[in-house]
Amino acid sequence: MPPNPALRIPIKLHKQVTLVRTSDPILVEELLARKTLARLVAGRLSDTVLLVRSEEEDAILDELRRMGHTPRVVR
Amino acid sequence: MTIDPADDPSNETSGPPIAPPDPPLIAYQTALKRYDGARLVEIHAALGGADLGGKPTRLPEAIAERLSSSRVAEKLVSTLNHESRVALGLFALTEKHAWPGLGLALGLHILGIPYAPAVRRLLELGLISAKVGEMFDPVVDYDRTIGSDLGITIFNAHPAVLNAARTVLPESDPPPEAGPVRQVRESDGLEPILRLAAVWQRIEEAPIRQTQQGTFFKRDRERLEDDPVLVGPITDSIEPLPDMALLWIALARSVGLIVPEPGSDRLVAATPDFWGDNAVHLPQMIATRWLALRDWHEQAGMRSDTSPVDLSIPYIRASVLLWLARMPEESWVALEDLSNHLATLAPGWNHPILSSVTEARVSGYDTLAAILLGPAYQLGLVRSAEETPSGRRVVQLTPLGRYSLAIGPPPPPRASFDHFLFVQPNFEVIAYRQGLTPSLIGQFSRFARWSQVGAALELKLTPESVYRGLEGGLSTDAMLERLSKHSSRPLPAGVAEALRTWASRRDRVTYYSSATLVEFATPEDMTAALKLWPALTDRVAPVPISDRLLLVEDEASIPFTRFRMAGSRDYRRPSEACVDVEADGVTLSLDLGRSDLLVDAELVRFADEQRLRSRPDGTSSPRRLFTVSPTSLARAAENGLTVAQMARWFQQRTGSEMPSAIRLLLHAATPGIEPFSTRRPIVLTVPSEELLDGLLQHPSTGPHLGDRLGPTTAIVPDDDLEYLRKALSDLGLKLGDPLKRSN
Numbered sequence: 001m002p003p004n005p006a007l008r009i010p011i012k013l014h015k016q017v018t019l020v021r022t023s024d025p026i027l028v029e030e031l032l033a034r035k036t037l038a039r040l041v042a043g044r045l046s047d048t049v050l051l052v053r054s055e056e057e058d059a060i061l062d063e064l065r066r067m068g069h070t071p072r073v074v075r
Numbered sequence: 076m077t078i079d080p081a082d083d084p085s086n087e088t089s090g091p092p093i094a095p096p097d098p099p100l101i102a103y104q105t106a107l108k109r110y111d112g113a114r115l116v117e118i119h120a121a122l123g124g125a126d127l128g129g130k131p132t133r134l135p136e137a138i139a140e141r142l143s144s145s146r147v148a149e150k151l152v153s154t155l156n157h158e159s160r161v162a163l164g165l166f167a168l169t170e171k172h173a174w175p176g177l178g179l180a181l182g183l184h185i186l187g188i189p190y191a192p193a194v195r196r197l198l199e200l201g202l203i204s205a206k207v208g209e210m211f212d213p214v215v216d217y218d219r220t221i222g223s224d225l226g227i228t229i230f231n232a233h234p235a236v237l238n239a240a241r242t243v244l245p246e247s248d249p250p251p252e253a254g255p256v257r258q259v260r261e262s263d264g265l266e267p268i269l270r271l272a273a274v275w276q277r278i279e280e281a282p283i284r285q286t287q288q289g290t291f292f293k294r295d296r297e298r299l300e301d302d303p304v305l306v307g308p309i310t311d312s313i314e315p316l317p318d319m320a321l322l323w324i325a326l327a328r329s330v331g332l333i334v335p336e337p338g339s340d341r342l343v344a345a346t347p348d349f350w351g352d353n354a355v356h357l358p359q360m361i362a363t364r365w366l367a368l369r370d371w372h373e374q375a376g377m378r379s380d381t382s383p384v385d386l387s388i389p390y391i392r393a394s395v396l397l398w399l400a401r402m403p404e405e406s407w408v409a410l411e412d413l414s415n416h417l418a419t420l421a422p423g424w425n426h427p428i429l430s431s432v433t434e435a436r437v438s439g440y441d442t443l444a445a446i447l448l449g450p451a452y453q454l455g456l457v458r459s460a461e462e463t464p465s466g467r468r469v470v471q472l473t474p475l476g477r478y479s480l481a482i483g484p485p486p487p488p489r490a491s492f493d494h495f496l497f498v499q500p501n502f503e504v505i506a507y508r509q510g511l512t513p514s515l516i517g518q519f520s521r522f523a524r525w526s527q528v529g530a531a532l533e534l535k536l537t538p539e540s541v542y543r544g545l546e547g548g549l550s551t552d553a554m555l556e557r558l559s560k561h562s563s564r565p566l567p568a569g570v571a572e573a574l575r576t577w578a579s580r581r582d583r584v585t586y587y588s589s590a591t592l593v594e595f596a597t598p599e600d601m602t603a604a605l606k607l608w609p610a611l612t613d614r615v616a617p618v619p620i621s622d623r624l625l626l627v628e629d630e631a632s633i634p635f636t637r638f639r640m641a642g643s644r645d646y647r648r649p650s651e652a653c654v655d656v657e658a659d660g661v662t663l664s665l666d667l668g669r670s671d672l673l674v675d676a677e678l679v680r681f682a683d684e685q686r687l688r689s690r691p692d693g694t695s696s697p698r699r700l701f702t703v704s705p706t707s708l709a710r711a712a713e714n715g716l717t718v719a720q721m722a723r724w725f726q727q728r729t730g731s732e733m734p735s736a737i738r739l740l741l742h743a744a745t746p747g748i749e750p751f752s753t754r755r756p757i758v759l760t761v762p763s764e765e766l767l768d769g770l771l772q773h774p775s776t777g778p779h780l781g782d783r784l785g786p787t788t789a790i791v792p793d794d795d796l797e798y799l800r801k802a803l804s805d806l807g808l809k810l811g812d813p814l815k816r817s818n
Contacts, residue, residue, distance in 0.1 A: 010600070013644070017587070019592075020586055021587065043679075045672065064586070070539065
């Protein structure tokens with residue numbers, strides 16, 4: 001039986017969010033130090049997660065590859 | 076001939092966009108709707124359809140529905156005479172639902188089949204429908220449709236009929252058999268598959284864009300046309316293939332290796348699963364698509380999209396192969412004899428333009444050589460030899476050729492030769508063709524880039540190619556295992572190490588194109604939620620990315636029954652207004668119920684967050700407050716935020732104009748601004764509002780009054796004081812002395 005609705009944990013869902021996540025906070029600093037990439041970043045959600053705009057996907061991935069990264073793409 | 080250039084996106088509007096063809100059943104039924112009622116009644120009756128009670132408008136639908144039964148379609152096809160079955164066989168062999176009238180007539184003509192009675196019977200039974208002219212002229216008389224209207228008629232086969240039809244060989248005498256032969260040549264049939272694999276990789280690396288007319292952007296097209304792997308000469312070639320890059324792209328598209336990207340103008344690579352699902356059947360798939368390829372010509376290359384004419388060769392390929400199939404399996408036929416045979420059956424068969432009978436500039440022999448020794452040879456459908464002692468070029472169908480025509484069993488598998496790779500320490504991999512199969516080409520295409528296609532083949536292992544393999548679902552071990560299994564020597568240590576290094580680098584940065592984030596009100600809520608999260612076996616576990624945000628790769632894994640949804644935001648939709656401007660004009664209040672993650676990042680660019688206010692009961696306000704100050708605006712300016720961008724932001728996020736208080740701050744931050752002026756104005760005060768209305772309205776006093784300050788007061792400009800005094804005097808009114816009054 002599902003728990004009483006009043007006791008359920010309130011959540012807010014953010015769907016179809018476009019993010020870049022790194023394994024290390026230093027990598028985020030490296031990405032933000034790259035001007036062409038920093039311009040495509042909408043915000044920083046944590047030490048290792050950047051919020052980016054979905055319409056800039058090609059530009060972001062191209063720039064990451066130009067920096068020598070081979071990002072894993074999760075669709 | 077080549078596809079017209081279209082480098083500039085503005086070219087997209089240079090002509091009417093090309094509408095995609097109707098699905099076969101729709102095309103078939105739409106054509107029927109223009110039939111004369113009597114013809115429809117006849118077809119319906121021939122199909123044994125039930126009486127519709129005098130509703131002829133329902134007949135096209137009823138006919139299409141009746142034929143959709145495979146039993147009905149098969150039964151009707153079985154009653155056809157040989158000629159009509161050959162005609163349907165051409166539809167089946169090419170898997171093309173639509174044939175232009177002239178193309179079908181030519182294809183049947185060179186098979187020695189009188190097309191008119193063959194096609195007429197198909198029309199009478201409704202197995203095919205006729206679309207006459209671009210504007211769907213009415214179909215009343217079949218004699219006219221297959222006579223004077225043939226040049227503007229398209230025949231559409233019902234999909235179920237296409238499934239019921241089979242390849243039927245011509246019954247008349249075949250061309251004479253050739254004598255003994257020598258120097259038999261047969262291609263390995265891998266060339267098209269290798270080139271298509273390279274096309275797939277190139278388009279995976281950079282999709283190609285199309286104009287609305289379906290042509291490729293010039294830059295994209297040239298990139299592929301300049302790629303030596305796609306257009307380099309074929310080592311085992313008898314006849315050249317013109318416009319190779321465009322041929323491979325057309326074939327790759329028709330077999331589904333490259334596909335249109337939904338919602339865009341680009342063609343993108345199919346998923347790597349394509350290889351696992353289709354590699355075994357790829358030779359036959361490509362052969363069928365080549366038989367149906369109408370925009371590419373063995374001698375002239377790709378047809379220009381602006382060309383108004385249809386070329387003939389695409390409509391005779393299948394018929395020519397059927398004559399080879401008519402020969403005894405072991406016998407050979409000389410191209411010269413086959414050309415003469417066709418000329419006897421259909422004089423002038425070799426005219427290049429379908430709608431014109433102008434004499435061909437090339438001989439029938441050359442046309443047959445271009446078809447049979449060009450693509451058919453490369454696809455492995457025919458083998459070639461030299462007749463002795465005449466030296467004439469002869470051909471015969473291979474087992475793959477017979478299988479592709481659906482008249483023979485599947486060809487025997489190629490002899491296996493496991494160790495055909497030579498992996499070099501510089502990450503180049505030499506592959507010997509003898510060991511390759513379509514499946515292996517697919518397997519290696521997933522993680523190694525084709526860099527040379529010739530007698531020996533070369534692949535390169537690069538970080539990007541390995542990355543592509545990982546993206547396609549391969550593990551590093553699987554790639555290494557494939558290389559080791561087929562390598563003639565142990566893998567160089569550096570290669571294995573590099574693959575592992577490249578693979579590990581990929582995990583350093585992850586790009587989520589459409590992730591789901593679950594936001595909790597407090598860190599404690601998130602901790603409690605994680606405890607409630609069901610154990611996952613086949614899905615990636617949620618990842619905390621801050622003390623209140625959880626990253627979920629698969630939204631379906633969220634246990635919604637345990638949560639209460641306080642809000643939901645889809646980031647593919649336009650931003651919502653979720654900020655209110657407080658009365659002071661510089662305090663912005665963020666509605667947490669409607670806000671998104673982007674707005675936070677937007678706000679901090681030009682505003683500073685206030686500490687959360689506590690209510691008397693100790694709980695926090697459901698809103699977060701931000702203040703715009705000269706300092707925060709200076710930061711915004713330093714980061715390149717313009718006033719216009721800010722104005723747009725206020726429209727989008729607050730639903731109203733930028734507040735005046737913030738405009739004031741922006742004005743204050745403008746360098747070199749003039750100081751505000753101050754002065755003491757002379758204020759006129761009258762006893763009532765109506766009197767001031769009168770003074771402002773009257774032509775002799777109104778021009779001498781300044782701004783109205785209130786119902787009974789207005790400013791008198793210094794320079795106008797005496798004029799006003801005189802005007803009032805003329806009206807019999809007096810103006811007191813301002814200095815005296817102020818005293």
